[in-house]
Amino acid sequence: MFPFDYRRPAALAEAIAAHGGGGDVRYLAGGQSLVPALKLGLAQPSVLLDIARLPELRRIRAEGPTLVVGAAVTHAAMAEAVVAIPALAMLAGGIGDLQVRNMGTPGGALANNDPACDHAAGVLGLGAVIRTDRREIAAADFFLGMFETALEPGELIVEIVYSLPRRAGYAKVRNPASGYPVVGVFVAETGDGVRVAVTGAGATAFRLPEFEAALAADFSPLALAGLEVSPDDLNRDLHASHDYRAHLIGVLAGRAVADARR
Ligand SMILES: Cc1cc2nc3c(=O)[nH]c(=O)nc-3n(C[C@H](O)[C@H](O)[C@H](O)COP(=O)(O)OP(=O)(O)OC[C@H]3O[C@@H](n4cnc5c(N)ncnc54)[C@H](O)[C@@H]3O)c2cc1C
Numbered sequence: 001m002f003p004f005d006y007r008r009p010a011a012l013a014e015a016i017a018a019h020g021g022g023g024d025v026r027y028l029a030g031g032q033s034l035v036p037a038l039k040l041g042l043a044q045p046s047v048l049l050d051i052a053r054l055p056e057l058r059r060i061r062a063e064g065p066t067l068v069v070g071a072a073v074t075h076a077a078m079a080e081a082v083v084a085i086p087a088l089a090m091l092a093g094g095i096g097d098l099q100v101r102n103m104g105t106p107g108g109a110l111a112n113n114d115p116a117c118d119h120a121a122g123v124l125g126l127g128a129v130i131r132t133d134r135r136e137i138a139a140a141d142f143f144l145g146m147f148e149t150a151l152e153p154g155e156l157i158v159e160i161v162y163s164l165p166r167r168a169g170y171a172k173v174r175n176p177a178s179g180y181p182v183v184g185v186f187v188a189e190t191g192d193g194v195r196v197a198v199t200g201a202g203a204t205a206f207r208l209p210e211f212e213a214a215l216a217a218d219f220s221p222l223a224l225a226g227l228e229v230s231p232d233d234l235n236r237d238l239h240a241s242h243d244y245r246a247h248l249i250g251v252l253a254g255r256a257v258a259d260a261r262r
Helices: 012-019 034-039 075-081 086-093 098-103 106-112 118-125 209-217 242-261
Strands: 005-007 025-028 047-050 060-063 066-070 129-132 136-138 143-145 157-163 167-174 181-190 193-199
Touching: 012 025, 012 047, 060 075, 075 086, 075 098, 075 106, 086 118, 086 167, 086 181, 086 242, 106 118, 106 157, 118 157, 118 167, 118 181, 118 193, 167 242, 181 242, 193 209, 193 242
Parallel strands: 005 047, 025 047
Antiparallel strands: 060 066, 066 157, 129 136, 129 157, 167 181, 181 193
16 A cells, blocks of 8 residues: 545535545545555555545435435445335345445445446436536436546535436346346336436446337336347456347346336
């Protein structure tokens, strides 16, 4: 390890002012991705700003027809408290193991944008808005590529605003070692139509317009029969081939719809 300053600001405004936008300063949430990166020397900030206990980032509240989840709410707290969107609670409750869920946060997970991020499927599937200290970013505009997002240097995710769906479901095949989805599919029927979002299969989460059109006509697993996903741009690694991931997308989309219909 290399030397760095550790600071724990007492308030959100203090944290934002302390960051100042420089690349040498990093926010620390649960440390589930950042601490391993520090240990490996992949990140070498001179200052860590611990935002995990900031009360402004730890709230879950209703706001009109939306549910607002603070960026530093833990996955475990989401799994217990997000009763308005059961599929989202299930998604959070299926992340990693108990230790990861007790420390990891949706803000850290989205900012990190691992290609197998469960929350990426949730925000894309629900058409959520990522509210930062500077602006609101639609989920559709947030994920730019593998480990790459629309966040600017020093930009802090404050909360995530989820529109309440009519019904939604999530299904994933877990990597047996980490819990990360080999593939995960989130399906939501909303006031704006049906959304199908996939994680774990590509460089970043993506939607499936063909599946969405089929489910808009008939929100049933049977509506997906015969639909196929091209494996060409999908991930292939030691866990799964791109062909297998393409197959899983169809199977898991059907399971997510069945989950939503329960
Ligand atoms: C063993 C293991 C298993 C896991 N399994 C899964 C899984 O099944 N599914 C899954 O989706 N994830 C999984 N994860 C990832 C986990 O969900 C964490 O949420 C993720 O690693 C991010 O960690 P964190 O929230 O602690 O953020 P940190 O590690 O503290 O931060 C990660 C990055 O985000 C930045 N950041 C943090 N908060 C904010 C914010 N509010 N605004 C802007 N930038 C911010 C930090 O500066 C850093 O660059 C796993 C992790 C581990 C270690």
